[in-house]
Amino acid sequence: MVEGSHQNLAARFFEKVGRICVSALEEMGRHGVMIGESFHWLFLGPGMNQPVRLGAVFTEMMEIGVRAIGIIGIMAAAIGAMLAIQGIYSLKIFGAEGHVVVGVAFSMVREFAPLITGILVAGRSGSALSARLGTMKINQELDALEVMGINPVRFLVVPSLLASLVMVPVLTFMSMVLGLYAAALYVNTALGMSMAAFFDQTIDVLSVDDLIHGLSKAAIFGVLFALIGVLNGFLVKGGAEGVGKATTRSVVQCISAIVVTDMLFALVATL
Amino acid sequence: MSDTEKPNAKNVIEVRGLVTHYGTRQILNGVDVDINEGEIMVIMGGSGSGKSTFLRHLMALQRPTSGVIKILGQDVWKLPQKKLFELRKKLGVTFQGGALFSSMTVGENIMLPLYEHTKLDRLTMQIMARMKLEVVDLAGFEDLMPSELSGGMVKRAAEARAVIMDPRILFFDEPSAGLDPVVSSQLDDLILRLRDAMGMTICVVTHELESAFKIADRITVLDKGSILFTGTVEELRNHPSDRIQNLLNRRSEEAEIDADEYLRRLTGDKEEAEGMPR
Ligand SMILES: Nc1ncnc2c1ncn2[C@@H]1O[C@H](COP(=O)(O)OP(=O)(O)O)[C@@H](O)[C@H]1O
Ligand SMILES: [Mg+2]
Secondary structure (H helix, E strand, O other): OHHHHHHHHHHHHHHHHHHHHHHHHHHHHHHHHHHHHHHHHHHHHHHHOOOOOHHHHHHHHHHHOHHHHHHHHHHHHHHHHHHHHHHHHHHHHHOOHHHHHHHHHHHHHHHHHHHHHHHHHHHHHHHHHHHHHHHHHHOOHHHHHHHOOOOHHHHHHHHHHHHHHHHHHHHHHHHHHHHHHHHHHHHHHHHOOOHHHHHHHHHHHOOHHHHHHHHHHHHHHHHHHHHHHHHHHHOOOOHHHHHHHHHHHHHHHHHHHHHHHHHHHHHHHOO | OOOOOOOOOOEEEEEEEEEEEEOOEEEEEEEEEEEEOOOEEEEEOOOOOOHHHHHHHHOOOOOOOEEEEEEOOEEHHHOOHHHHHHHHOOEEEEOOOOOOOOOOOHHHHHHHHHHHHOOOOHHHHHHHHHHHHHHOOOOOOOOOOHHHOOHHHHHHHHHHHHHOOOOOEEEEEOOOOOOOHHHHHHHHHHHHHHHHHHOOEEEEEOOOHHHHHHHOOEEEEEEOOEEEEEEEHHHHHOOOOHHHHHHHOOOOOHHHOOHHHHHHHHHOOOOOOOOOOO
16 A cells, blocks of 8 residues: 555656656747747748848847846946955955956956846846737737738747847946946955056956857847747736736746856856 | 639638647537628627637638638648738738737737738828728727727727728627627628628628627528538528527527536546647
8 A cells, every 4th residue: 555655656756757858848849949930030031021120120129128228237337346345355365356357357257247137138028028929919919910911920029039139248248348347446446456457457367258258148148038038928828817927937937047058158168 | 723723703711621629629520611702701609619719710820630721712721831921911800809919009000911011101001091990980099009999999990900901801700799789780880881892701700699690691600619500691590490599599508518518517527728739
């Protein structure tokens, strides 16, 4: 009897693990299909009289990028200052405060700028994308588009994807600059190092590779969050409640995806 | 070309053996329907009988499990994607809730198909949109957002959008749902006017008998995923079948609930309701 229930438990456990694996694979498959479809419309759409509208891309860039400048700028500056404060505090132990620039420059450009930008954009626009597409789905607006002969992927998804592919790296670059600037200000007051000296040292220690590392990560984050936002929106079922669930799911998935990708990227890049 | 050109000039939509499922649940079990050029075909049936699902198939929005759907003589699921887009430009739809794009004004909603499919200049598009708004008595409301319209106005604006490309076939899902009798009667008049003025073929889904009798040239009654009746209004009125007479006289059908179905409902044996394939 006891044996039986144990077996039962094990079976159920493995069944559950199996289910989760299958649904995760399915989800990845859907992302793959969505990327494929997006490329299809981007390149073959014009031939079918279904071009991707530049106007729509710019609108999305405005929404994803320009409107986020304020908050991302503030966060990046705060993180830059925090890195400087923390750096000086710990380097003081070895009497090596002067080397703070190295630590700040590397961590800001390679890690923190893409990460904080990615997370903020995901929270702002990933959820908005899911909510918007989900609402359109339950209001049958997606069907209406389809019947009008307007492909929803071409009309709604590709512009968001392109906009975030461009805007997340741009915002990340802005974060790098602002973060370093805030750090320089703090170092200037704390150690009396001039701003010029700070930036000279920064440029000395950083290579183009570091910059590319940070920006390409940002581009990947951009694609990831657009895909996750869009897919959760498209898969909404069951009314307003479904939209709410999709939005939450989308933010959680975006941030997890960004953090995990970041870790993998760091692992591969430092091998 | 012989296959893609209309073989029968009168037959605008031809459905044969349409079977469809949501997940494992069968919704339509082999439906055959013909819709002729210039007629108003009304599809009736109780709530949940599969009317909206059937309509989605007629618009090539959903791929059936099996069966053939020919629109304007073309087998829609055998068409290459590009041809399907071309075909869809000849269809217009008003969905149950109107489905206006909430981020655009009424005018932009109506102009969207023109903007996407034609190379007209903006002024011409605006004039065309105004003309269609005139037809649905909404002239002057171009600059409002859909959220600022009443239910009946949303439906009418959606109709204006549906006819902006002068489609060959027009579909309506529940035009009178959620509207008061006066407004829904106005919508019926509008549907009749569209057919008479533009010679469109119109397919209306409804569960309102009164409205159906007023506008229909022919009626198809769907019941539990099968066709119970197809014919003219007169034929329907004089039909000998009890089941149809019950339906017409709104007699309760509770006695007819299938014992199996009832038991299944009590024991809560729900099949997985899967999302539809895109
Ligand atoms: N997307 C869907 N997924 C699963 N089941 C659905 C879906 N849409 C409709 N159904 C089910 O199919 C049946 C027919 O629905 P529908 O075509 O909307 O009926 P009607 O329009 O006649 O009220 C209903 O039982 C409904 O629950
Ligand atoms: Mg319905």
